[in-house]
Amino acid sequence: MNLIFLGPPGSGKGTQAAIAAKKGGFLHLSTGDLLRAAVKAGTPLGREAKGFMDRGALVPDALILALVEEVLAGGRAAKGFLLDGFPRTRVQAEGLEEMLKRRATRLDAVVVFAIPDGEILRRLTGRRTCRACGDPYHVEHRQPKIPDRCDKCGGELFQRDDDRSETIQNRLEVYHAQTGELIPYYRDRARVIELDATRPVDVVHAEMAKRLWSF
Numbered sequence: 001m002n003l004i005f006l007g008p009p010g011s012g013k014g015t016q017a018a019i020a021a022k023k024g025g026f027l028h029l030s031t032g033d034l035l036r037a038a039v040k041a042g043t044p045l046g047r048e049a050k051g052f053m054d055r056g057a058l059v060p061d062a063l064i065l066a067l068v069e070e071v072l073a074g075g076r077a078a079k080g081f082l083l084d085g086f087p088r089t090r091v092q093a094e095g096l097e098e099m100l101k102r103r104a105t106r107l108d109a110v111v112v113f114a115i116p117d118g119e120i121l122r123r124l125t126g127r128r129t130c131r132a133c134g135d136p137y138h139v140e141h142r143q144p145k146i147p148d149r150c151d152k153c154g155g156e157l158f159q160r161d162d163d164r165s166e167t168i169q170n171r172l173e174v175y176h177a178q179t180g181e182l183i184p185y186y187r188d189r190a191r192v193i194e195l196d197a198t199r200p201v202d203v204v205h206a207e208m209a210k211r212l213w214s215f
């Protein structure tokens with residue numbers, strides 16, 4: 001299956017993508033995780049992206065499209081892909097369409113994570129992220145088995161710099177101004193599945209699985 005996960009920061013895209021990717025053997029492609037890895041490694045992309053990320057702005061479309069193209073060309077999406085946090089602008093959506101056309105690859109569905117802004121602040125201020133594999137945890141809702149260690153890979157959990165309340169506000173504004181319009185964009189072009197993302201992780205997963213595999 002080839003899927004896009006679309007929703008505001010903190011709506012649970014990464015959490016659900018990690019679960020679904022593991023179950024289905026899909027490639028979980030998170031542009032946010034890739035960018036954080038590039039920042040950590042100090043690559044030219046990371047140096048360019050850091051300033052945008054720190055203030056909750058979007059990294060320029062050309063950099064993001066080149067990054068996604070490179071990953072898709074790597075051939076790890078043979079069983080399908082879950083795009084998490086990409087596309088985020090109309091230009092990225094059109095760039096993706098071109099990439100898929102060139103590869104004769106079809107998009108199966110766009111999963112939209114619906115959640116009010118008020119709930120997001122609570123989720124993001126409590127989020128902890130694995131430094132090694134990027135998996136998300138939460139201080140209340142999703143605690144690791146061993147404190148501060150990732151269940152999956154044992155990596156150290158940390159709080160992302162952009163998960164502070166001032167930056168979260170910017171990220172939400174950017175989402176509403178630039179990314180929200182992709183919901184009507186995809187309604188005209190793909191199968192769109194809208195989920196109530198305020199419910200517990202396992203309920204959201206079950207609902208998504210049921211609706212994805214029911215066609």
Ligand code: ADP
Nearest residue numbers: 010011012013014015123127136137138200201
């Ligand atoms: P996104 O990838 O959309 O930015 P995440 O998957 O990282 O969002 O989730 C944001 C935070 O909310 C994380 O701390 C995660 O553990 C927590 N979370 C994710 N889904 C749920 C849920 N259904 N209920 C409660 N907390 C959740």
Ligand code: AMP
Nearest residue numbers: 031032052053057058059064085086088
């Ligand atoms: P995320 O992990 O998806 O919340 O992304 C963290 C940050 O990385 C965002 O606030 C942006 O600065 C940047 N970023 C991630 N994905 C994209 C994208 N598709 N387009 C532009 N910027 C992105």
